[in-house]
Amino acid sequence: MYNISIDEKELLQVLKDMISIESVNPSLCPGGAGEAKIAEYIGNYLKSIGLDVKYQEINKGRVNVIGILKGSGGGKSLMLNGHTDTVSIEGMDIEPLNPVYKDGKVYGRGSIDMKGGLASMIGAAKALINGNIKLKGDVYFTFVADEEYESIGTEEIVKEYKADGAVVCEPTDLKVCVAHKGFAWIKIEIFGKAAHGSIPQYGVDAILKAGKILSEIDKLSESLLNSKKHKLLGTPSVHCSIIKGGTELSTYPYYCTIEIERRTIPGESYETVNEEIKNILDKIASGDTDFKCKYEIFFHRPPLEVSLEEPVVKVLMEVAGDIYKKEPGIMGMSGWLDSSILDKASIPAVIFGPSGEGLHAATEYVDFASVVDTSKVLANTIIKFCGSV
Ligand SMILES: [Zn+2]
The missing domain is CATH 3.30.70.360 (Alpha-Beta Plaits)
Structure with a gap:
């Protein structure tokens, strides 16, 4: 464990590709492209590295994509969750769809909220495949529509998919978020x-x-x-x-x-x-x-509060602690997140993701090193939670 290696060059490319695909939430901003195009990009990528890929079209142009890594059986299943929609690209101080990588930061609309988190999920999947890791439990990489409006994406996911735990990869500055309002x-x-x-x-x-x-x-x-x-x-x-x-x-x-x-x-x-x-x-x-x-x-x-004793929280804390050689911080978030939908569907959910600034703001960036770190923590959390053969 912990010798998982992340292909950083490819991860950066995937992140930039995703930022350049406009996925503004059309319910929030009429005329926004929605999630079909970015879902297709992610689906194609995950298929190319060997995952089983499924789509859910909720409404026209509003699409979830799910990458499944099937385990051999006998292990716990884990769901990773991230939303593919963004808020408006109007009035930004940076080029929203033309990602720039500078001083370790990747700028663009959705970089921190939350294409950085999506890239971390994809990076973790790739690392498991590259490392030829065989898991016992199943892993569902869920990329969902519409978190910024009514969360029809995650609502649709829980109708069809269940898991023993979930990690929502919204930005937490590499802290473990166990509660939100x-x-x-x-x-x-x-x-x-x-x-x-x-x-x-x-x-x-x-x-x-x-x-x-x-x-x-x-x-x-x-x-x-x-x-x-x-x-x-x-x-x-x-x-x-x-x-x-x-x-x-x-x-x-x-x-x-x-x-x-x-x-x-x-x-x-x-x-x-x-x-x-x-x-x-x-x-x-x-x-x-x-x-x-x-x-x-x-x-x-509803608000969310997940126990520190919940297996998915414990494993994530242990893994992050081992990788960084110190206990990760615990935090709560004031805003509401999709994690509460997962929790209500009996999938205990915790939030963990990269660092950056400018959610919904005129200048938005994600710290790329934290995207790599999130990938590492996610890949190792998957191995420990689902068990490897
Ligand atoms: Zn978000």
Whole structure:
């Protein structure tokens, strides 16, 4: 173990090739190319090195590609996961699709989020093939669509593929990420009564009623920021993102909507958020007979926390520790990731990937040495987790 060698020259080429293939998420940015082309590139490459390759076309142009390394049996199976879509290429300070390798960094849209991670997965597959490693358990290299929008890619993967553990190769600066926040999007409709501004006895002002909710949300925000704290993720939070209402100055507004985002930490769920909002609205209604509203949690993604005792976490920690001769750092991430979909599908997931900067920003790069390191850790994690013959 640990004498796996990574073909760095080829890895750099694969990374540059992938950056140069536009894969902007079309749901996020209309006109974006989607993932079909990059899936084809990855599929062809994996096939050429000997993997069994499958495609899943979820919608037109929205494609997952899966490279399978079948084991001989008797070992645990591992899934590696990375998203092939990127955010917009507009308004960047660098050439988004013309990757430049300079001072150890590879620049381009998607370099750190997350074609660097994809390259690490591919590099690990290649290293196992080159090293003629025969595994007991199966390995699924899954390259998925749409993480930047609704995660239809990973949702599709878990319908068809199962594994005993997963590593999501989003950038973690070579630390082991075992937790991230979840979120809930809530829409509240407030119903008033339209009337001429001069006859208040006929009108109910929906905007003023919405103000009562805002004032309660403010109190909730205060209490969330001051009461609970997760050791890796900090506090949960709530903010009011969008408010709409009113027609003209001389009319009592009959309708107003508020959209709220609630970011959750482990221990909080759809149910706890629902309870929280319901309590706020019930409390207002009990003191105001004119207060009428309807609410809906229209989108929800749970937070993630995976135990340090989970085999995939333990193996990854051991391998990274042995390779770098020191314990890798443990971290949490504030944003939401596909790992929570895997976890919900009973595939314990941990996040580990390269270093870089500029996710969704005007200048984006990945540190190439960290891509190579991620490849090494992944290849050895596969061997240790799945077992070799
Ligand atoms: Zn990402």
